[in-house]
Amino acid sequence: MKSFWLAAGLAVACITLPSYSVAATPEKPECVAPAKPGGGFDLTCRILQTGFLEAKTLETPMQVTFLPGGIGAVAYNLFNTTRTDDPNAVVAFSSGSLLNVATGKYGEWTEKDVRWIATAGTDYGAVIVKADSPYKDLKSLMDALKADPTSVIIGAGGSVGSQDWMKAALLMKAVGADPKKMRYVPFDGGGESIAALLGGNIGVYTGDIAEMAAHLSAGTMRVLAVMHSERLPAPFDQVPTAKEQGYDVQWAIIRGYYMGKKTSDEAYNAWVDLFKKSYESDAFNKVVKDKGLFELKLSGKEMEDYVMQDVAKLRTLATEMGLIEAKK
Amino acid sequence: MDVILSGLGQGFAVALQPFNLLLVFVGCFLGTLIGALPGIGPINGIAILLPIAYSLNFPPESALILLAGIYYGAEYGGRISSILLNVPGDAGAVMTALDGSPMAKRGEAGRALSLSGIVSFVGGAFALVLMTLFAPLLAAFAVKFSPADYVALMVFAFTSLAALVGKSAVKTLLAALLGFMIASIGVDANTGVMRFTFGSPDLMAGIDFLVIVIGLFGIAELLHLVESHARGTLKTLKVDKTFTSWADLMAVKWVMLRSSLIGFIVGVLPGTGASVASAVSYGVEKRLAGESGKNFGHGDIRGLAAPETANNAAAGGAMVPMLTLGIPGSGTTAILLGALLLFNVTPGPLMFEQKPEIAWGLIASMYIGNVALLLINLPLVGFFARLLTVPQQYLTPMIALLAFIGVYSVVGNPFDLYVAIGLGVLGWILRKLDFSLAPVILGVVLGNVFEDNLRRALSMSGGDWSILLQSTNSWLLYGLTFLVLVLPLIIAYRKRKAQLISV
Numbered sequence: 001m002k003s004f005w006l007a008a009g010l011a012v013a014c015i016t017l018p019s020y021s022v023a024a025t026p027e028k029p030e031c032v033a034p035a036k037p038g039g040g041f042d043l044t045c046r047i048l049q050t051g052f053l054e055a056k057t058l059e060t061p062m063q064v065t066f067l068p069g070g071i072g073a074v075a076y077n078l079f080n081t082t083r084t085d086d087p088n089a090v091v092a093f094s095s096g097s098l099l100n101v102a103t104g105k106y107g108e109w110t111e112k113d114v115r116w117i118a119t120a121g122t123d124y125g126a127v128i129v130k131a132d133s134p135y136k137d138l139k140s141l142m143d144a145l146k147a148d149p150t151s152v153i154i155g156a157g158g159s160v161g162s163q164d165w166m167k168a169a170l171l172m173k174a175v176g177a178d179p180k181k182m183r184y185v186p187f188d189g190g191g192e193s194i195a196a197l198l199g200g201n202i203g204v205y206t207g208d209i210a211e212m213a214a215h216l217s218a219g220t221m222r223v224l225a226v227m228h229s230e231r232l233p234a235p236f237d238q239v240p241t242a243k244e245q246g247y248d249v250q251w252a253i254i255r256g257y258y259m260g261k262k263t264s265d266e267a268y269n270a271w272v273d274l275f276k277k278s279y280e281s282d283a284f285n286k287v288v289k290d291k292g293l294f295e296l297k298l299s300g301k302e303m304e305d306y307v308m309q310d311v312a313k314l315r316t317l318a319t320e321m322g323l324i325e326a327k328k
Numbered sequence: 329m330d331v332i333l334s335g336l337g338q339g340f341a342v343a344l345q346p347f348n349l350l351l352v353f354v355g356c357f358l359g360t361l362i363g364a365l366p367g368i369g370p371i372n373g374i375a376i377l378l379p380i381a382y383s384l385n386f387p388p389e390s391a392l393i394l395l396a397g398i399y400y401g402a403e404y405g406g407r408i409s410s411i412l413l414n415v416p417g418d419a420g421a422v423m424t425a426l427d428g429s430p431m432a433k434r435g436e437a438g439r440a441l442s443l444s445g446i447v448s449f450v451g452g453a454f455a456l457v458l459m460t461l462f463a464p465l466l467a468a469f470a471v472k473f474s475p476a477d478y479v480a481l482m483v484f485a486f487t488s489l490a491a492l493v494g495k496s497a498v499k500t501l502l503a504a505l506l507g508f509m510i511a512s513i514g515v516d517a518n519t520g521v522m523r524f525t526f527g528s529p530d531l532m533a534g535i536d537f538l539v540i541v542i543g544l545f546g547i548a549e550l551l552h553l554v555e556s557h558a559r560g561t562l563k564t565l566k567v568d569k570t571f572t573s574w575a576d577l578m579a580v581k582w583v584m585l586r587s588s589l590i591g592f593i594v595g596v597l598p599g600t601g602a603s604v605a606s607a608v609s610y611g612v613e614k615r616l617a618g619e620s621g622k623n624f625g626h627g628d629i630r631g632l633a634a635p636e637t638a639n640n641a642a643a644g645g646a647m648v649p650m651l652t653l654g655i656p657g658s659g660t661t662a663i664l665l666g667a668l669l670l671f672n673v674t675p676g677p678l679m680f681e682q683k684p685e686i687a688w689g690l691i692a693s694m695y696i697g698n699v700a701l702l703l704i705n706l707p708l709v710g711f712f713a714r715l716l717t718v719p720q721q722y723l724t725p726m727i728a729l730l731a732f733i734g735v736y737s738v739v740g741n742p743f744d745l746y747v748a749i750g751l752g753v754l755g756w757i758l759r760k761l762d763f764s765l766a767p768v769i770l771g772v773v774l775g776n777v778f779e780d781n782l783r784r785a786l787s788m789s790g791g792d793w794s795i796l797l798q799s800t801n802s803w804l805l806y807g808l809t810f811l812v813l814v815l816p817l818i819i820a821y822r823k824r825k826a827q828l829i830s831v
Contacts, residue, residue, distance in 0.1 A: 036371070036659075043666075046379070067741070071515070073529035074741060107529060153788050161520035185475070185787045186517055188599070188780070191656040191665075195598045195649065199471030201788065214654050214674040292669070323520075 026270060029062040030089040031257070034075030034097075036068045044092035044255045047120045047291050055281035057274055072097045076106045080113050084260035087267030090117060095253045096163045098307065102314035103161065103324050111311040114258040115268055116303045118275035121293030125167040125227035125251035126209040127242070130197055131220055138225040138245040141204065146175040155185040155202030157193050161323045162186075167206040167227060167251050169321055174247045179321050197221065208253055209236055210292035227251040232294060254296060254310075256303065272300040332460060335680070339688030342389055343696055351386075351394040352693050356700045359401015366409050366542055366734040369418040370402035370660045378667050388671035389686045393693040395667055396647075399660050400452060400694065403602060403643040404701045407444045407636055412437060412715055413727050415546035419537055420602030420639035422769050423610045425545060427624065427631030434627060435568045437713040443572035443629060444636040445705040447584055451637035452698045454588035455595070455644025460691060464677070466645075467652040470596045475784035476796045478599055480805035482778040485604065487809045488611030489770055500767050503758070507771015510540060511779070518783045530743040537603070539735050539744045540751060540772055544765050546731040547752020552759065553724050568713055580633040583613055591638030595645025599781070601658040603773050605642035606635030618816045619823075625764070644694070651675060651687060 029052075031045035045064040052058035067075045075091050083089060091114075101111050127138060135141040144151050149172060156164035165186070169179035185202055187193040190211055197205045198220060209226050216223070216235055225242040226232060227250050232239065242249045259268065278284040279297045288295060298306050318324045342348060362373040374395050381391040406421030411428035424444065431440040458466070513524045514534025525531040587609040594605035613634040614624045624631040647664075649655045654676035656662035668675050673683055680687045715723075735748045755765055789795035796802060 042375070049379075068533065071533060073532050077529050105532075107527070150790055159515065159517050159520040165520075183787060183790055185784045187784070188517070189662070191662060192598050195471045195653070195655045196474075198653065198655075199473065201472075201474045214669065214676060217674070218654075218676050218678055220677075290672075 026058070026088050026267075026274070027060065028088045029058060029060055031062055031064050032067050032075055032089055032091040033064060034067050034072040034091060034093075036066060040094060040255070041072075041092045042066070043291055044094070044120055044257075047255075047287055047293070048090070048257070051120075051284045051287040052274070052278060054287055055278045055284035057278045057281065057284070067091075071100060071105070073100070073106050076101075076109055076114070079258075079260045080109050085262040085264070086260055087263055087270075090257040090259050090271060092120075092255065093258055094255050095251075095310070096158075098311050099163050099166065099314050099318070102311045103318050111307055113261050115261060115263060116307045117257045117259060117268065117271050118299035118303055119254050119256035119296050121255060121288040121291075122296040123208045123210045123253040123255070123293055124232070125253065126207055126212060126239070127167075127171065127224040127227070128197065128205045128207050128212065129203065129222050129224055130200065131222055133203065133222065135204070135224060136222075138240070138242055138247060141224060142171070142175050142247060145172060145177055149177040149181040150183050152204055153183045153185060153202045154204045154206060155187055155193050155196050156206045157187050157189045159186045160184060161318075163251070163253065164206055166317070166321075168204075170227075170249045170251060170317075171206070171247075173321075174249050194221075209239070210294070212236075213292060225249075252296075254306075255293060256298075269300075275299045335684060335688040336460065336692060338684055339690070339692030340695075342685050342689030343393065343692040348390050348393050348689070348693065349696065351390055352397050352697045353700050353704070355394040355397020356401040356404075356697050357704055359398040359403075360405035360408075360701065360704060362398060363402030363405025363417050363421075364408040366413075366415045366417050366546060366730050368734060368737055369538065370399045371663060372737060373398045373402060374660060374663045374667070378663065378670070381667075382670060388668075388673055388683075389689040391671065392664070392667060392686065392690050393697075395664060396690055396694060397697050397700075399664065400640070400643045400697060401701060403640050404445075404448050404452070404705065406639070407448065408441065408712055409730075411440045411444065411632075412712060413546075414549045415727060415731060416541050419541065420606055420642065421635075422541055422545070422603060422773075423606040423635035423766070424632065424639075426610070426635075426766055427626070427628050428636075430625070430627035431629075431632065432713075432716060436570045436627070437716055438568050438709050439570040439572050439576070439629075440627075440632055441709040441712055442706060443576055443580075444632055445702065445709065446572065446577065447580065447587075447633045447637045448640040448705075449698055449702045450584045451588045451591055451640035452644055452701070453695075454585075454637075455592045455641040456691070456694055456698065458592055459644055459648055463648050463652050466596050466648050470598060470649050471653065471655070473597050473599075473801060474799060475781040475788065477799055477801040477805065478597075478777060478781035479785055479796055480802040480809075481594075481597075481600070481608075482774050482781070484805045484809045484812070485608045485611060485774050486778075488608060488615050488812050489767070489774075496762075499761075499763050503763050503765070503767035504771040504775075507768040507773075508775040509771075510535060510768070511772045511775040517780055518787070530741060535747055535751075536744065537772065539748050541769060542731050542735050543748035543751030544755040544768060546727065546734075547748055548755030548759060548765065550724060550728055550731070551752060551756040553720060553727075557720050557724070568716075569710070570713075571709070576629055580630055583630045583633050584637050586612065586616075587634045587637035588641045591641030592645040594638070595642030595658075596648045598649055598655055600777060601646060602639040602642040604777065605638040605645075607770050607773060609634045609638035612812065615812050615816055618819050625766075647694075651679065651690075652677060654679075 031048050033041040033045045035041040049062045049064055079091055100106055129135050154168045158164035165184060168184055172179045172182050190207055193205050196202045212223055215221050223239045225245060226239050227242050229243050231237055231241060276299055362368050381394055403420055406417035407424045409415050409417040410421040410425035411432050414425050414429035416422045416425050428440045513531055515532055516523055590609045591605040594600050613630050614621045646658045646661045650661040650665055656665045665675060673686055735744050785795050
């Protein structure tokens with residue numbers, strides 16, 4: 001019990017001790033999860049917290065703080081207004097954040113207004129049906145969508161225009177159907193969507209492959225396709241890709257970190273180096289895998305390039321699908 | 329049945345190990361405190377303790393026992409500040425304040441606290457027994473519940489609440505409408521369009537429910553206290569040594585049964601939780617009370633017992649889909665699910681076969697935890713009731729402090745403090761105008777569920793409204809709605825007739 005209180009005390013001390021130090025190496029490393037505790041951003045930060053500790057690349061324990069609001073918009077704003085040069089803090093982001101940047105949901109700030117550091121890993125979109133669904137493979141589903149886009153009820157955990165909707169819209173686009181004709185039902189997160197799928201209220205769930213790990217062995221659901229170009233490692237090696245079934249529909253959900261635009265190159269490079277070192281460590285990679293992510297190691301320049309390309313691609317997609325008006 | 333009994337036996341063998349037993353008590357005690365502090369709810373509590381439990385290398389079943397203890401302990405503790413301070417301790421305890429607080433004000437804080445403690449136990453225990461016996465069946469029912477059925481459930485809830493509190497029906501409606509409007513702030517869940525955000529990113533995710541509760545109830549109460557203090561109309565209460573009686577318990581025995589059932593079912597459904605459960609059960613009891621329901625809102629023990637039984641039953645119910653299907657039924661169970669995955673335990677049907685010591689150990693620990701909560705809470709009643717004898721000039725700043733810490737801890741965004749103050753002033757003005765604040769809160773809670781599901785149902789049907797009348801569940805709920813509307817009239821009519829005859 002003593003150790004419990006000690007740990008609790010330490011945790012409180014970590015949160016309350018102020019830090020004003022400005023130095024090259026992150027002295028008071030902090031990961032900001034731009035959401036409430038318990039969600040995907042929390043997980044992204046926990047990967048750093050445990051990953052760096054287990055890989056022994058960072059001696060100081062990292063603190064995780066929460067800054068919810070506007071699906072990441074509040075954090076994006078804060079790091080563009082007050083904490084633009086904070087060398088100690090990184091903020092977690094996902095492909096969903098990039099989509100929001102692309103569609104202008106983060107207001108005036110664009111992808112050029114923060115410095116993208118590195119990725120934690122990635123997840124991939126998945127097309128999921130109930131075990132007794134008439135759709136046995138992706139082709140039968142796609143044929144049905146092609147014949148009548150309104151014949152299938154698709155549901156997922158995000159609103160119209162979110163990345164979950166985007167996955168479904170890409171399926172529609174692949175068979176030449178208008179995404180706006182889709183019967184799409186938004187739920188509050190993956191849990192409710194899975195419930196709706198199991199209860200037969202929706203026919204298809206466009207979710208993520210990693211969350212299926214827990215359900216694959218239960219045999220209650222079938223993954224028709226993973227939205228990636230290659231097959232994934234076990235236990236997902238039995239799941240066919242969309243590409244091998246003749247539909248080039250890909251969707252990666254990357255998870256990573258950014259920091260303020262005005263941070264010094266020194267501070268930025270210190271973080272990048274930290275990631276590069278950790279990527280080499282088996283312990284770090286194990287943490288990434290345990291938290292349900294697949295390996296994706298991008299940092300520094302590579303990372304910046306990836307984000308720029310991705311946001312540009314998303315902007316084109318969003319314009320095509322009528323989510324934003326064509327500009328410029 | 330044999331499977332259940334042997335499973336439970338195995339579970340108790342795990343839960344009764346001295347270390348786990350200790351953790352049950354620690355979890356329940358911390359949970360009670362976390363619940364009692366306004367704003368710091370079970371979600372934050374578990375999120376803070378999860379990494380600690382993990383880094384201390386607890387075995388998975390022990391860690392879960394601790395975290396689950398915090399979860400249902402918080403549901404138990406939420407009533408304390410609702411009753412004593414008229415500031416709900418957590419989202420499920422909003423309705424508890426309606427009758428709990430007036431009881432405390434007339435010097436019956438001890439009675440309210442002890443009675444609500446015992447009914448919480450009953451609700452929790454009822455949910456546990458049902459969960460042990462019927463979990464797989466219930467889970468199957470829960471996932472079948474369609475968006476259209478949620479709409480029917482909300483219609484039922486609104487109908488039972490229509491007669492809620494307040495002197496004027498128009499004011500009640502207006503207040504509920506206000507709640508609806510507050511609920512619609514933020515990104516629209518269906519289309520992703522911003523509503524009422526005025527370009528502010530702080531409003532994009534909407535106003536957190538807890539901020540609304542603390543603002544409308546807590547801050548408004550503070551302003552009221554300060555005002556009464558300035559006027560000198562405030563009197564410090566004597567130490568009250570009241571305690572609930574057997575007669576009280578007998579008077580609410582049917583209330584407890586009905587509310588346990590309502591709370592449990594609403595809790596099992598993935599889209600609704602303790603706040604909806606307590607609201608529905610309160611409304612139903614008020615309706616069924618007929619003429620004698622006039623006292624609801626002025627310290628009626630039935631109005632205290634109904635929501636407090638229901639929210640604890642709902643907390644148990646929410647564990648059902650999580651354990652049996654691996655689907656979280658609420659924000660807190662989502663975190664518990666995350667905890668399971670962190671310990672490499674896969675929840676779902678296979679958990680009971682692969683890791684029975686965890687599944688059954690957790691269930692058995694909840695039996696022990698429920699008793700532990702009763703043992704922890706009842707002796708503390710006197711201590712808590714004594715809080716009210718603290719002179720107002722000390723108590724008021726203390727409430728303010730707790731309320732602001734609560735608001736800030738939800739999100740850590742100073743913007744919410746201003747929102748809470750703004751809502752507090754609004755609440756205070758509404759009170760001056762003789763509005764009741766409960767319908768506003770209910771508008772927020774039920775409005776969200778209603779709108780989301782109505783639009784989901786219509787997206788499913790492609791805009792065809794007949795989807796609302798297609799399932800047995802929906803018909804059943806509309807039938808109940810009709811009964812709740814008509815029964816009080818029939819009872820009143822028969823009473824009048826009986827009186828006429830006897831005259």
